[in-house]
Amino acid sequence: MPNLEIIISENDGVIHVAFNRPEKYNALSMEMLDGLRDATARLRDRDDLRVMLLTANGKYFSAGVDLNGGLAPDTSIESPSAFRRWYRQGAGSLHGLGDEWEAIEKPIVVAFQGPCLGGALELSLCADFRLASTDARFGLPEISFGALPGSGGTSRLVRLAGPHWARWLVLANRQIDAERALAIGIVHDVIGQEELIDNALAFCQSLKALPPEAFGAGKLAIELAADLDRSQARNVERLAVSGLFQGAELRDLMRAMQEKLASKKR
Numbered sequence: 001m002p003n004l005e006i007i008i009s010e011n012d013g014v015i016h017v018a019f020n021r022p023e024k025y026n027a028l029s030m031e032m033l034d035g036l037r038d039a040t041a042r043l044r045d046r047d048d049l050r051v052m053l054l055t056a057n058g059k060y061f062s063a064g065v066d067l068n069g070g071l072a073p074d075t076s077i078e079s080p081s082a083f084r085r086w087y088r089q090g091a092g093s094l095h096g097l098g099d100e101w102e103a104i105e106k107p108i109v110v111a112f113q114g115p116c117l118g119g120a121l122e123l124s125l126c127a128d129f130r131l132a133s134t135d136a137r138f139g140l141p142e143i144s145f146g147a148l149p150g151s152g153g154t155s156r157l158v159r160l161a162g163p164h165w166a167r168w169l170v171l172a173n174r175q176i177d178a179e180r181a182l183a184i185g186i187v188h189d190v191i192g193q194e195e196l197i198d199n200a201l202a203f204c205q206s207l208k209a210l211p212p213e214a215f216g217a218g219k220l221a222i223e224l225a226a227d228l229d230r231s232q233a234r235n236v237e238r239l240a241v242s243g244l245f246q247g248a249e250l251r252d253l254m255r256a257m258q259e260k261l262a263s264k265k266r
Contacts, residue, residue, distance in 0.1 A: 006035030007057075013050040013208045014201070015039055022058025027066035028094075028119055036097060036123075044104050050208040053200055054110045054127070061136065064118020065094075071119070094119050094151040098126035102223060105216025107207040111200035112136040112178075113193065122153030125160060128219065129207075130186065131200050132178040133193040138186060139175035159226060160185050213249040217241075 007018040017039045019026040026032075036054075043052045056062060065071045071094070077083045086093065101108050101123075108127040116124060117139045124130060140149045140157070148154055149170060157166045161184040168174050178190045191199045207215075221240040225233035244250045 003031050003035050005029055005031045008035060008039050010042075010049065012205070013048060014053055014204045015043055015049050015051070016053045016055070016201075018054075019056035019058075019062055022060070024066060025060040025063035026056050026058060026120075027063045028071055029066050030071055033071060033094070033097070040097065040100055040104070043106055043108075044100070050106060050212065051204040052106070052108045053204050054108070054124075055197060055200065056113060058114070060114045061112045061116040062118075062120030063115070064120050064141070094123050098123055098152050098156075101126040105219055106212070107204075107215065107219075109200060109204055109207070111196055112138075112187070113196055115139070115175075117141060117175075118149070119151060119153075122149050122151045122156070125153060125156040125186070129188055129203070131189050131191060131196065131203065132181060132187040133191055133196040134178055135193050136178040136181070136187075136190075137175050138169070138181050139173070140169045141173055143171060143173050157186075211249050211253060213247055214244055217244055 005019070005021045007020045009016045009018075017036065019032060021027065021029065021032065039052060043049050077086060088095070107129065109129045109131065110124045110127045112124070112130070112132045114133070114135055115137045118141055121138055121140060140153060142149050142153075149157070154166065154170055157169060161169075165184045169176065176184070176186075178187065181187045182190050189199075217240040221236050224236045228236065
């Protein structure tokens with residue numbers, strides 16, 4: 001049977017994934033996770049797919065993990081080590097998928113048309129680019145039931161917005177609107193509700209047009225540089241650029257630019 005809780009389409013190099021469980025506020029279920037894994041594998045393994053876009057249908061982007069939808073941890077797990085093993089195994093965890101998004105050397109874009117909470121925000125923090133409508137808002141309510149964002153949400157939020165705002169979202173259980181999310185670095189742009197999807201698709205097409213080797217090397221270099229001191233971070237970028245200079249992509253594009261500039265001087 002087709003998975004009706006998530007819609008996956010492909011068009012012109014972009015794989016578009018849309019949450020489609022509006023009656024449940026797009027709360028994440030096992031079926032939705034399976035669909036996300038399928039789309040991610042397609043993006044990872046196929047050269048004709050260059051970008052992935054994640055959106056949602058309905059008023060909510062996602063209310064987070066559905067506690068009755070197969071993704072919530074089994075509360076009968078009795079030891080911390082057993083719980084960590086459950087995380088690593090990833091059968092019902094977002095943990096591995098987020099790591100995969102960060103590792104794929106292709107752009108992943110998320111466009112929020114409404115509230116994004118809990119596990120959905122944790123996963124979205126693993127994407128390369130995040131666009132929000134003026135109706136979007138963001139929160140991590142896990143502390144309200146005695147937990148914390150544990151699929152990388154706490155650590156990634158600290159990297160993006162710093163401990164100051166991590167305390168506000170994680171510990172104080174406060175939600176923020178799109179403009180505040182833009183100001184603290186959680187999203188890259190805020191767009192009117194009616195224009196969001198068209199803008200997101202156009203943005204994906206602009207990403208698709210970028211040289212794939214350079215984008216992949218740049219994505220890895222930025223991720224590494226975030227955890228290194230200035231000297232070692234510069235070494236990472238030098239390694240990335242030196243590798244690109246060995247490939248046909250850079251040589252061909254640079255030669256074309258040189259020829260274009262030379263023709264303008266005539």
